[in-house]
Amino acid sequence: MPKQVDHHERREQIAAALMRVAATQGLAAVSLRHVAAEAGVTSGMVQHYFPTKDSMMDFAMRSAGARYEARMNDAIAGLGERPSARELVGALLMVLLPLDETQQADARVALAFQSYAATKLSAAEDLGGGNAELRSFLADQIRSAQSTGAAPGGVDPLHAATGLFAMAEGLGLQVLSAGLSTDAAIAALDAQLDITLGPPPR
């Protein structure tokens, strides 16, 4: 073995194994032993990079979170120069629906982490911070669409944003854990976007 081990590469190898275990068997199955077997390295090697179960959880969630963010940025970049509020909000929320296998793997990790956060306050606070930011951005979009007359008024923008965001998460949850079809999820979200923000431009 060469003296200069490529730390970055080794860490990525272990991280990828960790994500495969989490995505296929849930975070409950993420253990030193399982991850080491999946990565084809020793338990000691895994422990060197991820000393505790919590540090593994944390890594898995940040990793899935970073991919959600990248997908949202890609979705926005694909909209062109001056997207409408309807297009912007729709593109962001569609990212929350686990439509293909990669997205489903990340959604499983996110769901396992949400379940973990439900019993651990500090993790819930982390999730809450990111959620509040997205909710406030959505509320701004709804408020702006209402002010131009594109969206129907009479609905509190923050309540509408809270509900719309929760609907997208709930649809994702049901696709993943209760066999809701992705077509039904997309149709339900689209119908709600029409109601909250007006129909899409033709």
Place this chain on the structure above:
Amino acid sequence: MPKQVDHHERREQIAAALMRVAATQGLAAVSLRHVAAEAGVTSGMVQHYFPTKDSMMDFAMRSAGARYEARMNDAIAGLGERPSARELVGALLMVLLPLDETQQADARVALAFQSYAATKLSAAEDLGGGNAELRSFLADQIRSAQSTGAAPGGVDPLHAATGLFAMAEGLGLQVLSAGLSTDAAIAALDAQLDITLGPPPR
């Protein structure tokens, strides 16, 4: 020890310990050893009633599910003789919001099971069956409210029902795992019920 052990009482004692472990530490922590320690009995005794981890999972979920159903029945019974569609749907969906400690404990078990079902097809099919039934009931209520003019038309009742149900589940998820306030969750759900089914009767 008397020869005639009270099996029912012992089973309930172990089941209650199992639910306490699941609610406070998540289903991942539900093990023979943990449950036995919590119940103050031997691991062998726990194994007698729940031979496998899957049988524990199954019991915990059925138990939480039965309490959801009882709460929904109570909520409907509290509505009087001829509730409007708005009242009926509202009462059913509010049960999905974890508003007090007992409901939060059950919601943690439900969430842990959803996460488990996301990696296990048979569990997802179980959840899916119950969900489809509720969704179809909600769609009937929306359709009926639209036909009497109480609710605005122009929205597909099944899409609206799918979205509304997912919104309630998503709000519950965010209350539990991301620190969304119960007030914000109730306000968002109420606003959506007004939109889908018309304002409540005065």
